[in-house]
Amino acid sequence: MDLEGFKFRDKEKADDILEELQRADQDLTVMHVCGTHQDTLVRHGLEPLLKEVGVDIRQGPGCPVCVTNQKEIEEIIKLAEEGVTVTAFGDMINVPGVSSSLNDAKSMGADVKIVYGVDDAVKYAENHDEDVVFMSVGFETTTPSIASTILNRPPDNFSILTCNRVIPPALKLILETGEIKLDGLIEPGHVSTIIGTEPYKPLSKKFKIPQVIAGFEPLDLLLAVLLLVRQKQQGRAEVENEYDRVVKPEGNIKALEAMEKVFKPKDIEWRGFPTIKDSGLELKDKFKQYDARKIFDNILEDVWETEYEEPEGCLCGEVLRGVVESEECPKFAEECTPQNPIGPCMVSREGGCNIAFRYKKK
Numbered sequence: 614m615d616l617e618g619f620k621f622r623d624k625e626k627a628d629d630i631l632e633e634l635q636r637a638d639q640d641l642t643v644m645h646v647c648g649t650h651q652d653t654l655v656r657h658g659l660e661p662l663l664k665e666v667g668v669d670i671r672q673g674p675g676c677p678v679c680v681t682n683q684k685e686i687e688e689i690i691k692l693a694e695e696g697v698t699v700t701a702f703g704d705m706i707n708v709p710g711v712s713s714s715l716n717d718a719k720s721m722g723a724d725v726k727i728v729y730g731v732d733d734a735v736k737y738a739e740n741h742d743e744d745v746v747f748m749s750v751g752f753e754t755t756t757p758s759i760a761s762t763i764l765n766r767p768p769d770n771f772s773i774l775t776c777n778r779v780i781p782p783a784l785k786l787i788l789e790t791g792e793i794k795l796d797g798l799i800e801p802g803h804v805s806t807i808i809g810t811e812p813y814k815p816l817s818k819k820f821k822i823p824q825v826i827a828g829f830e831p832l833d834l835l836l837a838v839l840l841l842v843r844q845k846q847q848g849r850a851e852v853e854n855e856y857d858r859v860v861k862p863e864g865n866i867k868a869l870e871a872m873e874k875v876f877k878p879k880d881i882e883w884r885g886f887p888t889i890k891d892s893g894l895e896l897k898d899k900f901k902q903y904d905a906r907k908i909f910d911n912i913l914e915d916v917w918e919t920e921y922e923e924p925e926g927c928l929c930g931e932v933l934r935g936v937v938e939s940e941e942c943p944k945f946a947e948e949c950t951p952q953n954p955i956g957p958c959m960v961s962r963e964g965g966c967n968i969a970f971r972y973k974k975k
């Protein structure tokens with residue numbers, strides 16, 4: 614098929630791709646790790662189309678709010694309940710903790726502010742005297758802006774509860790455990806804009822798995838699947854970059870340097886996963902005055918010493934590992950809805966359950 618002249622929303626090209634996939638007569642399972650990819654796949658009805666041509670696409674741990682573990686949620690709720698001003702993204706406010714959420718704490722009088730970015734949190738701290746904690750959640754896409762904020766030396770009353778994670782170690786764990794047999798990976802465009810193509814290469818080498826970095830248009834995803842299928846047919850296991858209009862092989866060097874200056878890797882548990890080596894980030898010692906865990910250790914000690922269960926009956930862990938689809942959870946759209954969420958996958962607009970509810974249930 615001629616891929617010259619590729620343009621968005623080109624029905625003819627989409628039909629050509631689907632025909633080639635049909636002719637390829639493959640039976641493949643692939644995973645992506647991106648909430649925006651999931652939104653595109655579901656919103657545009659690509660999932661059933663691809664199933665018809667033998668490609669089953671599973672969503673992995675691509676929603677940063679969803680993979681934030683229960684202990685981290687309890688940490689931020691505890692800080693709010695103890696009188697610390699807490700700033701967080703809107704999605705995080707409604708994520709259920711064991712017995713309450715940030716929203717519940719707010720309704721009981723805690724000072725919880727929704728912010729649209731770390732800059733808003735810093736501005737708030739600059740204009741107020743009290744301690745202000747920002748709940749820093751996100752993958753490589755958002756972490757550079759946090760790093761740059763810290764390098765610009767925010768006020769002394771500002772600190773962050775670091776819950777940032779990096780994607781490649783999670784992919785490695787998924788491939789190592791082999792819980793579902795994967796024939797290919799679709800890599801996230803946003804994250805890859807920062808990290809480039811290199812970090813994925815050891816995975817293809819070690820696990821002989823084809824990978825394609827993809828953009829967010831429906832045709833980007835169809836093309837990514839086609840490139841994976843072609844690799845499979847030709848016995849190749851490489852990293853291809855479908856999103857080369859944005860993603861450069863070297864990534865964003867300045868962003869990577871900022872992250873490197875501010876953060877160091879740490880082992881961390883992801884919701885639905887065990888502890889993943891070097892998959893989390895924490896502030897380097899020279900920035901410890903901005904580390905909420907160091908400043909408020911007396912408040913957080915209790916949380917650190919407690920084991921927390923996942924919400925009863927919630928299958929978010931399985932959804933995030935791609936083992937079940939959201940609609941297979943017995944609580945989906947019954948007990949669990951965006952208005953009354955049981956797990957984070959129904960709260961976040963990047964969560965599989967929320968996306969399925971918005972586009973399929975309605």
Ligand code: SF4
Pocket residue numbers: 926927928929932939942943944945946949950954955956957958959960966
């Ligand atoms: Fe959890 Fe609700 Fe999703 Fe079920 S539908 S997995 S309870 S968030």
